[in-house]
Amino acid sequence: MRAAWYSRNGGPEVLQIVERDLRAPGPGEVRVRVVLSGVNPSDTRARRHTPVGVTGRIPHQDGAGFVDAVGAGVAGICTGDRVWLWEAAKRNEQGTAQEFVIVPAEHAVPLPTHVSMETGAALGVPVLTAHALLTRGSGSPTLRPGSLASSVVVVRGASGAVGHAALQLAAWAGARCIAITGSQTLDSALHAGAAQAVDRTDPDLVERVRAVGSADIVLTPDPSSTIGEDIQLLTPGGSLVVYASAGSDAVSVPIFEAMRANVAVHFAYVYTVTRAAKAQAVEDLSLALQAGALSVGADHGLPVRPFPLEAIAAAHRAVDDDQRGKVVIQISDLDGRTSGLIAAHTAAT
Numbered sequence: 001m002r003a004a005w006y007s008r009n010g011g012p013e014v015l016q017i018v019e020r021d022l023r024a025p026g027p028g029e030v031r032v033r034v035v036l037s038g039v040n041p042s043d044t045r046a047r048r049h050t051p052v053g054v055t056g057r058i059p060h061q062d063g064a065g066f067v068d069a070v071g072a073g074v075a076g077i078c079t080g081d082r083v084w085l086w087e088a089a090k091r092n093e094q095g096t097a098q099e100f101v102i103v104p105a106e107h108a109v110p111l112p113t114h115v116s117m118e119t120g121a122a123l124g125v126p127v128l129t130a131h132a133l134l135t136r137g138s139g140s141p142t143l144r145p146g147s148l149a150s151s152v153v154v155v156r157g158a159s160g161a162v163g164h165a166a167l168q169l170a171a172w173a174g175a176r177c178i179a180i181t182g183s184q185t186l187d188s189a190l191h192a193g194a195a196q197a198v199d200r201t202d203p204d205l206v207e208r209v210r211a212v213g214s215a216d217i218v219l220t221p222d223p224s225s226t227i228g229e230d231i232q233l234l235t236p237g238g239s240l241v242v243y244a245s246a247g248s249d250a251v252s253v254p255i256f257e258a259m260r261a262n263v264a265v266h267f268a269y270v271y272t273v274t275r276a277a278k279a280q281a282v283e284d285l286s287l288a289l290q291a292g293a294l295s296v297g298a299d300h301g302l303p304v305r306p307f308p309l310e311a312i313a314a315a316h317r318a319v320d321d322d323q324r325g326k327v328v329i330q331i332s333d334l335d336g337r338t339s340g341l342i343a344a345h346t347a348a349t
């Protein structure tokens, strides 16, 4: 079977396409024929910086496909089931950029038939992160329809995969969502479920957001630039949740302003969220998927950018260059619906 692989850290040029032996899943594992592999900034960061073991690494945590073989002791999942995958590469450096991936059975989650493979491949890191951010911000470990019903949630970085997922999940849970994004992506944020979208360079940003409501939760990927404004956006007792350090890694907090508003500042990192919290997130996301609340694609505010496996280096460059859209690698073509994905994207661009 074909796989993308690298044996040393570096730029996208370290990625090679190789042939690998197919092995059977062990006890508690399933083997999945990967249709789409999702690419995240943490995958390209790992390629650049995370030390590679002696056998090299097959990249990517996320993906979607069909269960192809089931190991001993696995219940509730069968050969042929459509699934989405999360943290596929965390355990053994064997990620989803290959035709067949073996994962612990709980990392392959049923994907309802009405949910596209593109959405399935876009769920893992971004949507589990969005769940972690919203639960941290709300102080409740679960999200359900109505659980954020009286809340205003402000999402910065709304056109990114994490921001997009946060808008969709918060809207599903009943929040009034306000997106802060670039001028080119205001409409996309509305498609994703924001009630209002505000240009991040608008000099009247604070007034525009407050005209909709004071925020119970603000999510930011760039606190070193935005924390002063974010505290002004929060309602007394509200929560700021930091999910990246796009600018500087150090943050200067306007302490008196923060104290006066009694706000809390949280930090959340998806890879170190507890197992119990992740299991809860998977359960909540399954409900949201059943309800049709999570979708990618231009109509839903996050265009999909497909690449063939042979062009994985270009796909990594697209992520490294912060090009807009969810980058996925088409590994195989098993469900008919993804057959024209790359051709359709090429025709449209």
Ligand SMILES: NC(=O)c1ccc[n+]([C@@H]2O[C@H](COP(=O)([O-])OP(=O)(O)OC[C@H]3O[C@@H](n4cnc5c(N)ncnc54)[C@H](OP(=O)(O)O)[C@@H]3O)[C@@H](O)[C@H]2O)c1
Residues within 6 Å of the ligand: 040, 041, 042, 125, 126, 129, 156, 157, 158, 159, 160, 161, 162, 163, 180, 181, 182, 185, 200, 221, 242, 243, 244, 245, 246, 268, 269, 270, 271, 319, 321, 322, 323, 324, 325
């Ligand atoms: N804490 C965690 O556990 C966790 C998990 C996953 C990711 N992250 C981090 O969160 C950040 C966002 O991740 P992501 O997966 O959402 O990445 P992404 O899809 O590549 O989006 C990244 C950012 O790109 C900006 N953007 C949109 N259009 C752009 C364009 N044309 N040119 C340049 N930038 C554009 C967006 O901000 P605007 O909407 O403001 O334009 C968005 O915040 C990354 O730093 C990632 O490492 C953290």
